[in-house]
Amino acid sequence: MANHLHRHPAISGIDGLTWHEALSKESHFFSGGLGRHSGASSAAIYRSYFPTVLQRWWVERVKRAGKWLCFDACPVIACLDFTADRLAAISPNAKLIFMMRDPVQGAFSAEIMMRNLGVPLSWSWTEDVAAGDTRFAESPDDVATLPPGAALPEDLNQRLYFSPYGLLRCGHYADRIAPFLRHFKRENMMFIDFADFTSNTEGVVREVLQFVGADPSLMPFKALPPGMQGERRGRQMHPSCKRKLRLHFAEPNQRLYALLGRDFGWGSDVVRSAYVTAGGTAALALPGSQKGKDEAVGHQQQGGKEVSIAAVAGGTKSVPLAAMV
Numbered sequence: 001m002a003n004h005l006h007r008h009p010a011i012s013g014i015d016g017l018t019w020h021e022a023l024s025k026e027s028h029f030f031s032g033g034l035g036r037h038s039g040a041s042s043a044a045i046y047r048s049y050f051p052t053v054l055q056r057w058w059v060e061r062v063k064r065a066g067k068w069l070c071f072d073a074c075p076v077i078a079c080l081d082f083t084a085d086r087l088a089a090i091s092p093n094a095k096l097i098f099m100m101r102d103p104v105q106g107a108f109s110a111e112i113m114m115r116n117l118g119v120p121l122s123w124s125w126t127e128d129v130a131a132g133d134t135r136f137a138e139s140p141d142d143v144a145t146l147p148p149g150a151a152l153p154e155d156l157n158q159r160l161y162f163s164p165y166g167l168l169r170c171g172h173y174a175d176r177i178a179p180f181l182r183h184f185k186r187e188n189m190m191f192i193d194f195a196d197f198t199s200n201t202e203g204v205v206r207e208v209l210q211f212v213g214a215d216p217s218l219m220p221f222k223a224l225p226p227g228m229q230g231e232r233r234g235r236q237m238h239p240s241c242k243r244k245l246r247l248h249f250a251e252p253n254q255r256l257y258a259l260l261g262r263d264f265g266w267g268s269d270v271v272r273s274a275y276v277t278a279g280g281t282a283a284l285a286l287p288g289s290q291k292g293k294d295e296a297v298g299h300q301q302q303g304g305k306e307v308s309i310a311a312v313a314g315g316t317k318s319v320p321l322a323a324m325v
Ligand SMILES: Nc1ncnc2c1ncn2[C@@H]1O[C@H](COP(=O)(O)OS(=O)(=O)O)[C@@H](OP(=O)(O)O)[C@H]1O
Pocket: 001, 022, 075, 108, 109, 110, 112, 113, 197, 198, 201, 224, 225, 226, 227, 228, 229, 230, 231, 317, 318, 319
């Protein structure tokens, strides 16, 4: 999406760094790109990431392409709850676009991206689920309500990117959207299913242009290669891990669908999951059931492995994407 928006004559991205393609679309300002004591609350400093007002003059007066718009396609903005009020203080009328991918796919994409960058992760979604598996252990989110201007924890990025639960938390979309709903008008927020973007890229790009107030007719659509594509190099999520993640996300996904009044259909293959309990009795767990309860009921220890049996019932990541300022 960022690559498409860059093509519009009225839209500028950030003036990014060059060593990785992510840095030409993502400021990482709110997650401490300028240091954890930088406050990440200053409008002037945030503005310095973007082209100068000379660009506005060029776009609006010379090219006559409409109102000049800038965007920051930094997914961590929406992964960190404390960013909502900082962003609102800087740009209260920003248009927010949340592009959300099936969080199971998103979690694997995140691991692949980090491994391809050479990050030595101590865990992998390619491994079988084991008894007491720490990959799914909940960790506290002690930065959720960090006050504006407060210093960021030194290990914020490690927690966000390197800890499995840090990544899973990003996929609890209803919870991540909630702070933004408190600080921004609903009509300034747009929600996109990544699957719609990939299957109907032109249509979704056009909708985004209309939403932000850019004239779609000024940008003839062109198919582009996927941005930030992660080479799999034969790596696959372990089936047991995938099932466990499906169950992990079933309840947060249902809350997202209720919040937005729209069923994204992620993991519809595990609509009903029958587990074998330790006593050998099958228990039915529905995606809307209470968080944590499913796992307590449904997993059996067999030779040190945790076993779940999913009954398939029909059918077969963020991320949040951009803040327009
Ligand atoms: N047009 C199009 N079609 C299909 N897939 C696409 C497209 N654009 C981006 N992608 C896939 O999106 C993943 C990268 O997303 P992001 O650029 O948002 O990365 S990040 O979240 O900012 O890290 C990354 O997913 P994976 O390859 O699964 O890792 C990209 O391949």
